[in-house]
Amino acid sequence: MTTRPPIAPPRRTPYDTDPVVTFDNVRMTFDEGDILRGLSFKVLPRETLILLGETGTGKTLTLKLAAGLLHPSQGRVSVLGHEVSSMSEVDLLNFRRQIGFVFQEGALFDSMTVADNVAYRLREDRVDEAEIDQRVREVLKFVELEHTLDQLPSELSGGMRRRVSIARALVSRPQIVLYDSPTAGLDPVTSQTIITLILRLRDVYGVTALLATHRVQDGFALANFKFDPQTRRVVRDPASSSRVQANLDEPVTRFVVYNEGRIYFDGTPEEIASTKDPYLRRYLV
Amino acid sequence: MVEVLTDATKRFVLNVQDYFQLAGQSLANLATSPRYFQDVLDQMDDIGVGSLAIVLMSGFFIGAVMVLQTGSQFVRFGQTGLTGDIVSLALVRELGPTITGILVAGRNASGIASELGSMLVTEQVDAMRAMGTDPSRKLVTPRVVAGILVLPLLTVLSDFVGLLGGCVASVFSLRLGAIEFWTRAINALDFADVMQGMMKPLVYGFILTTVGCYKGLTVRGGTQGVGRATTQAVVVSNVMIIACDVFLTKIALFLGDKLF
Numbered sequence: 001m002t003t004r005p006p007i008a009p010p011r012r013t014p015y016d017t018d019p020v021v022t023f024d025n026v027r028m029t030f031d032e033g034d035i036l037r038g039l040s041f042k043v044l045p046r047e048t049l050i051l052l053g054e055t056g057t058g059k060t061l062t063l064k065l066a067a068g069l070l071h072p073s074q075g076r077v078s079v080l081g082h083e084v085s086s087m088s089e090v091d092l093l094n095f096r097r098q099i100g101f102v103f104q105e106g107a108l109f110d111s112m113t114v115a116d117n118v119a120y121r122l123r124e125d126r127v128d129e130a131e132i133d134q135r136v137r138e139v140l141k142f143v144e145l146e147h148t149l150d151q152l153p154s155e156l157s158g159g160m161r162r163r164v165s166i167a168r169a170l171v172s173r174p175q176i177v178l179y180d181s182p183t184a185g186l187d188p189v190t191s192q193t194i195i196t197l198i199l200r201l202r203d204v205y206g207v208t209a210l211l212a213t214h215r216v217q218d219g220f221a222l223a224n225f226k227f228d229p230q231t232r233r234v235v236r237d238p239a240s241s242s243r244v245q246a247n248l249d250e251p252v253t254r255f256v257v258y259n260e261g262r263i264y265f266d267g268t269p270e271e272i273a274s275t276k277d278p279y280l281r282r283y284l285v
Numbered sequence: 286m287v288e289v290l291t292d293a294t295k296r297f298v299l300n301v302q303d304y305f306q307l308a309g310q311s312l313a314n315l316a317t318s319p320r321y322f323q324d325v326l327d328q329m330d331d332i333g334v335g336s337l338a339i340v341l342m343s344g345f346f347i348g349a350v351m352v353l354q355t356g357s358q359f360v361r362f363g364q365t366g367l368t369g370d371i372v373s374l375a376l377v378r379e380l381g382p383t384i385t386g387i388l389v390a391g392r393n394a395s396g397i398a399s400e401l402g403s404m405l406v407t408e409q410v411d412a413m414r415a416m417g418t419d420p421s422r423k424l425v426t427p428r429v430v431a432g433i434l435v436l437p438l439l440t441v442l443s444d445f446v447g448l449l450g451g452c453v454a455s456v457f458s459l460r461l462g463a464i465e466f467w468t469r470a471i472n473a474l475d476f477a478d479v480m481q482g483m484m485k486p487l488v489y490g491f492i493l494t495t496v497g498c499y500k501g502l503t504v505r506g507g508t509q510g511v512g513r514a515t516t517q518a519v520v521v522s523n524v525m526i527i528a529c530d531v532f533l534t535k536i537a538l539f540l541g542d543k544l545f
Contacts, residue, residue: 067415089419097417107412109404121416124319168416 018081020045020176020208021066026075026085028061035061037261039075043210044252048202050219051212052283053258059212060104063178066210067101068092080175097121100169100177100207104184106161108153114140114164115149121172139167143197159190166197177201179211183218195221196234203227216255216272216283223253223269257283303503307421308495311429314422321427328431331396332494333439336389340439341446343388347380348372348447349454356459365459369469372451377474377482378537381444382436383530386489389436390522394497397428398518401501402511410502425498429491436490437483444482477541485533489526496522 019042028036036058043049051059064070065077068084077085082095108117115136122132140146143163153161162182169177179198183191195218201207203226213219226237255272257265257280265272265280272280314320351372359365401424404410410420448470455461500518504510 064411069411069414093414093417093419096415099415101412101415103408103412103415105407107408109409109412110407120418124416124418172416 019043019078020080021049021210022076022078023062023065024076024078026065026072026077028058028065028070029073034261036065036072039261039263041256041263041266043208046202046206046208046252048198048209048211048222048253050222050253050255051210051258052214052216052219052255053212054214057258058261059214059258060180063101063180063210063212066176067096067099067178097125097172098175100172100174102162102165102169102177102179102182104180104182106153106158106165108161108164108168110153113150113152114145114156117153117164118168118171120168125172135171139171140164142170142200143167157190159186159193162186162194163197166194166201170201173205174207176208176210179209179213181213182211183213183215191215191218192221196227198222199225199234200227204229219253219255220269220273300503304495304499307425307499307502308429308491310421311425311495311498314419314426315430319422321423324423324427325430325434328427329435332389332393332428332431333435336392336435336439337442339388339392340385340443343384344381344443344446345450347384348376348450348452351375351380351447352451352454353458356455360459365455365461366465366469368455368459368461369451369466370473373448373470373473374478376447376451377444378478379482379530379534381447382440382482382485382489383526385436385440385443386486386493386526387523389432389439390489390493390496390526391519393432394493394500394518394522395515397494397497398501398504399511399515401498402504402514403508405502405504406507406511420502425495425502428498429494432490432494433487434490436486436493440482440486475541477537477544481534481537481541484537485530488529488533492525492529493522496525 021041021043023039023041026036026039027034035056039058039062041049051062053059061070065072066079066084068077068079068087072085075085076083079095080098082091084092084095087095108114109120112120118136118139119132122135127135136149137146140149143166145160145163145167148156148160148164153164156164166177166182182194182198186194198209198211199222202209202222211218211222224237225234227233228235253269255265255267255269256263257272259279265275265277273284275281275284352368355371356365356368359367359371401410404424410424413420413423448467451470452463452466455466456463497518500514500521504514506513
């Protein structure tokens with residue numbers, strides 16, 4: 001009997017050589033003023049982009065723009081070859097099935113069990129119930145929560161809810177996952193568990209990620225460690241400091257730091273770690 | 286001062302526009318897939334079966350009190366037999382649908398607003414959109430369809446139980462025979478009366494669910510906002526039901542004259 005891997009690695013797509021996410025001079029204006037003031041960056045396949053900034057600097061907004069949940073006031077957002085900023089809501093609903101979104105507080109449907117939450121998107125796609133059951137168990141096993149199938153979100157701890165949220169984002173095998181402050185408000189041990197999950201997702205399945213956070217250590221953990229599928233352990237990555245982006249088979253972590261709606265810094269973990277800039281140093285303390 | 290009034294008027298017009306957009310979209314969604322039949326059934330259970338107890342109890346006592354009030358006047362003219370006619374007409378044409386609408390709005394417009402409002406502030410609505418589901422199809426349309434389908438059924442039951450209450454009151458208070466009461470009550474009704482009584486709850490069901498959904502999906506200000514939206518949903522839907530009643534009655538009387 002042959003068994004297929006629990007979750008198949010994403011297929012290589014024509015976008016592999018091009019950026020999978022492009023923000024081009026994006027502005028976002030609300031009644032209270034400009035929140036984003038000309039944001040431009042690109043994310044390459046299998047890259048992890050850490051969006052670092054204080055509360056209210058527009059990190060979550062950036063993720064919502066990437067998912068097409070909001071439209072920019074000005075500028076262009078392109079994701080997986082789709083011009084998200086100009087798509088209609090009907091087209092966006094189909095497009096969003098290709099991405100995973102992990103919300104800050106999990107945003108689990110509180111009237112549904114964990115299993116139903118994770119199975120939600122598959123049921124929407126009218127996947128066969130037997131396959132749904134199998135895939136839900138697989139992803140819950142991946143986040144080490146297979147014992148919570150019949151529990152309600154309110155019966156779980158904050159960290160467990162985030163893990164279920166990751167499982168829910170993962171179940172449809174997305175090429176890109178957007179993490180909105182996945183470790184915010186969690187204790188250090190639980191935060192480490194979440195980061196380990198993100199590492200596994202990146203290193204085992206090659207998922208491209210945008211991760212909004214105000215904790216620089218989350219970014220360093222993703223840059224300096226890797227998940228070893230053989231030993232199933234997180235180990236220090238000796239190649240991290242010398243890695244170049246051209247080698248797309250190796251995951252790359254990059255930092256973008258926000259300040260007053262603009263990108264203040266865009267560079268590697270090594271560059272931010274050795275910076276003398278007083279504003280950036282505030283994150284390193 | 287003028288600026289404040291202008292802003293308030295603009296906000297009001299925008300809110301009305303958004304409400305009609307949501308209400309129209311909830312029906313337009315029925316024309317295309319995906320459709321959520323199971324959610325419609327769940328909502329019918331919640332709105333219909335869930336409201337059954339309050340609708341039946343209130344209907345019974347309203348029928349009884351109608352008999353007591355009208356009977357006490359008819360006694361003066363020795364026409365207590367007319368009580369059945371009056372109570373029947375009042376219940377079927379007016380009180381049954383409107384009281385049912387107001388009661389169901391009190392229970393469900395608030396429930397819908399608080400449920401959807403809570404989902405909005407905890408980002409569950411965004412999560413739904415992020416997973417490729419249209420909240421208008423998944424959350425609004427099933428509630429609206431359920432409201433439209435369930436309210437006429439509740440009204441029929443309310444009318445019947447109201448007449449039952451009236452019968453009990455007339456037997457024990459006015460010493461009328463139950464058979465006489467029922468005979469007069471049924472004979473007093475024309476097809477136009479029943480049509481009027483059945484047309485109104487269709488509109489009331491639409492109003493209370495769309496107002497509940499609109500208030501829930503436009504919550505601002507966290508949990509405090511959810512509380513405000515819940516109250517507003519009940520107030521607005523009740524006022525709209527009573528205001529629409531005037532126009533629906535006029536239309537029904539006009540159609541009754543022309544068609545039946």
